[in-house]
Amino acid sequence: MTQVEEFDPFADMSDEELDNLVEEDGCGGIAPAACPGFRSGFVALVGRPNAGKSTLMNACMGRKMAITSPVAQTTRRRMLGVVRTDDAQIVFVDTPGLHKPQDSLGSELNKSALAEFKDVDVLCFLIDASKPIGRGDAWVAERVAKAPTKRMLVLTKADLASPENVMKQIAAARELCEFDDEIVLSATENFNVDSFIALVSSYLPEGPMWFPEGVDTDASDEMIVSEFVREKLLLRTREEVPHSIGVMCDSIERRRGTLIVHATIYVERDGQKGIIIGKRGEMLKHVGIDARRDLERIFGCKVFLELDVRVKSRWREDVREIRRLGYAADE
Secondary structure, three states, X not given: OOOOOOOOOOOOOOHHHHHHHHHHOOOOOOOHHHOOOOEEEEEEEEEOOOOOHHHHHHHHHOOOOOOOOOOOOOOOOOEEEEEEEOOEEEEEEEOOOOOOOOXXXXXXXXXXXHHHHHOOOEEEEEEEOOOOOOHHHHHHXXXXXXXXXXXXEEEEOHHHOOHHHHHHHHHHHHHHOOOOEEEEOEXXXXXXXXXXXXXXXXXXXXXXXXXXXXXXXXXXXXXXXXXXXXXXXXXXXXOOOHHHOEEEEEEEEEEOOEEEEEEEEEEOOHHHHHHHHOXXXXXXXXXXXXXXHHHHHHHOOEEEEEEEEEEOOOHHHOHHHHHHOOOOOOO
């Protein structure tokens, strides 16, 4: 869970040691990046809110790293997830759902997602197979069509649509944009996920391992804490409350094998604060229990999680607050 720095596993080896490695085993035990034919690159998952981007990335990784919920605009931060195969390293980029912004936060989320269009090797346009293609999808398709990279149509949630509707969706999507390839899948049912990974790999250039073994995301520990606390809040609240929630991890400290974590939940009104705390603090207690379970799984140790709730009026309109919470697009 640490920030990735440039990695060279052979920097301290002499020429003789490198020669011995090559003699021992074809590629000489050298990292696959040094082997001919090894592919690597960046793959952006883009689309409308709730198209299944985070769910697909989690399925490709084989474990949950990106938060998910039925609430639109769950993803607020671009997150990288690294998937390795025998002959490739794929760096998936999970992006916020593209939508018509209603506030400064929405504008920043769109900027964050659109910024990935030009910096990746493959652009995967995710469309929900169970819902009709609308103007929002067409708006995203216009931007996808202009991207200077390989473009792939990914029809998600195939388990929720009939074969006839799937074919209609594919035909409608083809009218919106020209794709280099297409695939139908269901991340929740693990249908065609492995095929998706193989298909994406085939479009990547030959290249190095961008991430060393043992590092599978660029997310900091603080980001992981704040995101999983926010996910549990989204799952337990309704109406306008979820969109008004922001979470910041204030501190993480390790004591005798236990992580001592403090995070602050921000809302825009006193009434929302009352909902999150709940009667006799029951809502906040359950949110903490739910979040702690995921964090202990991710960090592999016991976690003590302390949560506070504060009101920050109209924070979604304040770019400084949006940036402070980590939801702003990179400059």
